[in-house]
Amino acid sequence: MEQYRTRPAQYGPRRDRPRSSLPPQAGRGAGGDAVRAVRQPGPQRRPPAGPQRPQALRRPAPAPVPAAARLPNPRLTGLGSGLFCALVMFLLGGLCAVLFGASLTAYGVLYLPVCVLTAVWVRRGDLMTAPVVVPIAFAVGLLPVADGDVGTGGKLMGLVTALATQAGWLYGGTLVAGLIVIVRRVRLMQRRRAAMRAAAGARPPG
DSSP states (O other): OOOOOOOOOOOSOOTTSOOOOSOOHHHHHHHHHHHHHHHOOOOOOOOOSSOOOOTTTSOOOOOOOOGGGGSOOOOBOHHHHHHHHHHHHHHHHHHHHHHSSSOHHHHHHHHHHHHHHHHHHBOGGGGGGHHHHHHHHHHHHTTTTSOOOSSHHHHHHHHHHHHHHTHHHHHHHHHHHHHHHHHHHHHHHHHHHHHHHHHHHHSOOO
16 A cells, blocks of 8 residues: 655745735845935034023113212102201301301302202192291301300391391392292193193093
8 A cells, every 4th residue: 555655844934925025124224224314314403501582682781870860859848848958057057157167158158059959859749838948947047157145135136137148148049949949830730731631632532
């Protein structure tokens, strides 16, 4: 009897399977390298460490504040302006008595800037008090300057004499204070009228 030989099982790939249509590994490797070479980006620049604004968006350096804007600009009440003017004139009178030999002319010259400051620093609601308090302060400041005999009567007579002889400085300082008050009053009224016109123009027609 004939005996058929059996072939051992082959575990390798079968020849009847369709071949893969993929390109060989060498080709794929070359193609992948070419694609990578094309897609490879250039050198990237690192962003700066801190945030920087464009030149157009940078704020300019603040301008230096002028010296006139840094001057004191208080607002005194009517009583406060009277006390300020009287105290300053009394101190100036004592200073004139010590340094200038009780010179009434030096006292009158120093009286003018005090009148200006009093009229400028008084608040808007008490503008009319400035021309009233400055002559009173002038008389108060004359106490250490006026010449007179010892005693109350002598000092009073010296004060009256100084007021009579220095009436020009008294009227001049009071006139300066009055003019400043009038100018401030006119400007205040103009601002109020402009505000009323702006408010009337903003109202819808009824």
